[in-house]
Amino acid sequence: MISSKALIDQTGISRATLNNYIQLGILPKPMVQSLSADADEGGARVLGFFPDDALERVQAVQILKSQGMSMAEVSERLVLTEAVLEMDELREFATQAEFSAASSSRKAKRVEASHIRKTALQDKAPLDKAPMNLNLSLDRLEHPAYMLNYNFELTWLNESARKAVFGFDAPPARSEQRNLLELISRPEARLSLNEQKSLARLHLQLASSRLSYETLEKIVIQADPLLLPILEDIQFQDQASEQMISEMEFLRQLPDGDSALYNVYAVYFREGMLVVHSPVSEQSDDLIHFLSRRDQVIQSLLSKRLPVMTPLAVLVADLQNSVRICSELPPDEYFSLINQIWSTMTPILRKYTGTHGKHAGDGVVYYFFPQPESNYLFNAVACAQELKEAMRKISADWQLKKNWYTELQLNIGLHEGQEWMGAFQSANHVEFAVLGNTINQASRLSDFARQGSIWATKDLISRLSTDERSRIDFGVLRKSQESGERFVPQTYAQIESLIDLQSDKYEKMRDIAQLAVAEIRRVTHTRIY
Template sequence: MTNDEKPAGGGAAGGSNVTALNGAARGGDEQGARKALQHLTVEDLSTPAYLVNHKFQIEWANDHALAGIFARPDGLPRAIDDSSLFSLLLSSSVVRKADGLPELLKFHLAIAKKRASKTYLFLSNPDLGPRESELMGQLYDRVEPIGAHRMTSEVEVNLAPRGEEPRWHKLYATFFREGIFFTVAPDDREQESFLTWLARRDVVIRDLLRVRRPYVTPLAVLVADLQSSMRICAELPPEQYFELINSIWTTMQPYLRKYFATYGKHAGDGMLYYFLPQPDSDYLVNAICCAFEMQNAMRQVNRDWQRKKNWTKTLHLNIGLDQGEEWFGTFEGPTFIEFTALGDSINRAARLSDFCSDGAIWATKSMLSRLSEEDRARVRYGIRQTLANGTEAVVPEMYSRIGNLIDLDDPKYHKLGDISTLAATELFDIEGMERD
């Protein structure tokens, strides 16, 4: 089988870096080949390529994929929830006519089967007709799941319309923490350099994050700040302060990975992370569980620091949580790519972390209200109140406006003025959480 012929929209781009790389290699110019490879980007690919997240929604596709696979030359839908992979594949006139439709679907379903249940796939693709749903269900049951441990998987599919001369193409899936990158391999003359480039995983994913389109998505935001960090910084030698901050970040990383947190940024000693919808877990619950794991881990950091450094003060990590439906994308600098969301949820979570004290976790009423009734019943939350005798009590399952809990005329609370009317509550525990 050969893949000399390209599907519609997948013709080689004249003067591309892929072509230049192979020309240099065939001419024996190794230095030129290395230079061409160094400058190859996803935008230079002369065949279809698209990035799918772990909810199997398309986050980016090049023009060749839009025209030659999805038959959407005008682009993808604006909202990420309208970009479900299987809905777009099965609504494509190109894919529906392709002789290799079953093989194409089986390859994607084998990858999805390792990450999402059949129920989830049907719920996330509600526009499928009865015939498409039946085909999806049958193929899902028959395929063997493909895991990410293989780094890259491949399949050969015939993308020619049924009854026409076959056009065989090799489709690759490369697995990253941020998503799954599908690429149709170029012709035989360019495959070697293409595979060499694809193996440079750090370069490829950085490139994909750079070109990935911003999209509107539900998300949860977690902001964590070290309490009294200015005072701690002033009291410690610089090398010990950096040691402390690095210790906190390192300790938190396993829990952030466990609950699928996406790195936002570190502002000094603070942390900002996003929790995006996942196939078979609730992103809001993930954010809450992660906050409790971080709270518990910080207690251990404090004990270790007190023991090793003879530190007498108590270290606290204050955590604010909120949710929203925001534009989510990336900002690119010369040496970094930073995930960011545009909207009020980030500011509210940050202000809540400023409001917190002594390692508390606070969340907005809107966030808890969006939990299912069952999940909300698992969360123990409420408002602390000081009684007439001076003792403290918790009024369970209660919210309060932030402005009712502080003196807004006090200069130290002035920066909380913009959340004075925000309804929020303190979180104390969540039942059924798997703790390490």
Template sequence: MEKKDDTAWISSLEILRKTGISRATLNNYIQMGIIPKPRVLKPEEGQGKARRVGYFPLTALERIEAVKRLKREKKIMRNILEELGVRLPVDQEPESDARKEVSFPETMPEAIEDHRMPNRDGIGGDMEEPPVSREGGPSSSQAKAGENRKASPLQVTIDEIPCPAYLVNNNFEIDWINPLAEEKIFRRSVRTIRDAENRNVFRLLLQGGASSRILGNMDLDLCALHMSFVKGRQGKDFLRKMYRDMVEEELEYLETLYERAEAAPLDKVKDIFMQTPVVHGKSQPYHVYYAVFREGILFVYGEVETILKGVAELLSSRDQVVRELLKQRMPTLTSFCVLVADLQDSSRICAELAPEEYFELINEIWKTMESSFRSYYGTYGKHVGDGMVYYFLRDRNSNYMMNAIACSVELKEKMSRLSYEWKLRKGWFTDLNLNIGINEGQEFFGTIPTSPSVEFTALGDSVNYAARLSDFARRGSIWTTKNLMNKLTEEERKRIRFGIPRIDQGRELIIENLYSRVMDMLSPDDPKYRKYLDIATLPVTQILSVSPAPDF
């Protein structure tokens, strides 16, 4: 290696490892004058195959640590620069690290141009020195290429992320993962796990058993990493609710991590430095980039030596990311309630109204009902025709069954008001009724990609029974299964007024707290009898109303 005089020197990679800052932050500090520009020299043995390596004076470490200390004291960057004796030009405003760290450099910054750039197969290659003009600067062809790169940003899709990446939902269960994350982060096949609970990141990381402490440093670091996001959005009691079936020692370990964790900011794209061992014990530093969405958190693990071109733009494009992730969401065996609603006599209403009025009516129904589905956490599903299908997924933080029932009652009330408004408008006597069927079950739940949207669907009899009950219902009634009602607590059932209609002396009465088989409510001579043979023995009941939950 070339002689670097008697000053103590340190390479850029060593700085990243020791301080935990990102490449972008290091380059930012150089531009601000916090640390000097590096000396580019030949590498020492063991520094890889790079032809040139950037070295900094050892005092650069002290300067970076001073910046970190002042940041912990909540000082802004301008005050930090003043305290360190750094003067910027009048027109140069210091940028925060948060702003810098959302951008992945398109080219290797000169300050840290010191390591191999692995190709897609992970095999390192020598870095080519750029062509230089006679004046000593970049050649005209290189400058032109740089302009083209800036004018045409690189587009990266979810499938093209060249490093470990995965999405966790709000229960910290993995909804999407690429093969690299399975191999390098979790070291097992995750996509073959159908039960969402068993795809929980903490369960996966603790599967070696916290009681025997068979946990590598990587598992410990990753548990702490994810726990910072739990703390950012949940209280400590979330752990007891979410992992009540864990052994006590594992649960206590997670609670200890929670107490020590600092809540991660949830409103930006950012990166965290991690030093972790890989499968064969070789140390592998990562920059863990994350982006927070309503649907969950996307993690991308970039190796320190790798430039992740275009990934920042992808993470910042919320709609594109969410659309791609939802299309590739893994089918999950999960418990849910499904609500199917159909407009009664829709064919007759369509015939009575002018086409533009019929579509106006359907759009108004959807617009009116949408807020109710959103309030009760319903997920839109695939449905044939002009009806509605919404799924209410099991969540430890909400009661999906009561949500579905309460939502159905609210839909009925809204439909009654809408029917009255259209009677006044049209001067007709047609009642607008939304017939509703609800069922609960455990089925495989997934997505069907459609252009440009994504439709959720579930396989199995649970959805079919709800659809058949919606068809069975008349005059805007709500029907559900005894199976669902039996899964409610006694206190929850007391809040629900339900029963079976009976005809007594020409009047319809409701016998409350009663169930009936579908076949027992139809005469064998009824033309509809054969229509419902597939659910003839299904015990059901009619939902009439729901009282509000008591305040404690």
């Protein structure tokens, strides 16, 4: 153990810098100990102590900063990388312009372009066998690299990929225009028909590790039906686990007319597939080490995701009477309740391929984007129904736990539209955000919903397939003096016909006065109507 005073004295950093390193996660929180009266620590009665490797970690920070790296990049290397960096390797890195070492256990082998080699990547690669280039990051990849979602739509690319693969000045704004099979056929790509087919075959083969033939067939038909014969030749593999990458050799035509052989790596994430081209002639151990740091790679990819105009469904859910519930519960129990609700929502969200928007107090926002194997609109509806059922169980648990009569209810609003989607990044968090009226109207609809109900717009429900609509029990509760209340199925109503908008308590609803909506009471696996 080393004391904070000794660490400051030996490294020359200030106490403020030391606290900053702790906040960034570069150093762990110190273990505070009381000192004996004769302890020689500058008169301090209590002192923080760090693990023995703290001195080396601070020295590592200083070396990395001397290479021009920002604190965010330094933190990314030391926090997200699990392997402990040896100081002698860092010093060697500081004196070399390029750091690479050949791994004796790994030999390059040329294979046909249609052959895929599955390479299992260990989370902790021994540094003494293949020292990692600490400067390697998405920003420092010199060769073409880009990210595709599982609709084959481009979500990120580096400058090398823009020039060498796609050729455009800027990517198209709309998501459907970013399909890779369409992008490589555009005139600015300057690819011959044979080159287009080769690239299409390459990416279809890489995607076959995660997508079924039927899914890829749908993507190809929508983009370019003439490529279907290529799909017929693809050999589908068993789906790769998330701890593996695919590697293929690919012969690329260069602008000067020559050709070069490249290793093409595909790394698979829930959000899509990262593709990186690397010349066979270059050492690739550093690249593979970098790609194996999955958390680091996907965090960086999400933060750099290109803004895009995309179709989406929005789900906004709010806990009814949250202020009263907060006042009735002790603070620790209230936070326990909210955390239980969020943790219950997470697996349901993943099941229906939703994306977290942001937590707004005790409410949540989920986004649902087009998927290759399911209808994102129906996913949003089914997710809302399952959240409603899960909340009933949570409510029953807390009624039993607290012996109270409070009913915990989640009010949900659903809407769809086409909006700009991007990401906001803080030091340790990436949050997706949607700009436009769709989310505002879904939020208002959530405010309108009461007693744990689900309300969706006519726009969303009418865009479902006939079969999907037949599995939803939706409609409007009509009121009349003669007949009282009656639920009329498969109908809609404007908000202004359901509530008195002149009342002050409905002031926020005036923005959606003419929005046609319906209540969703039930979602089933079989047809209702």
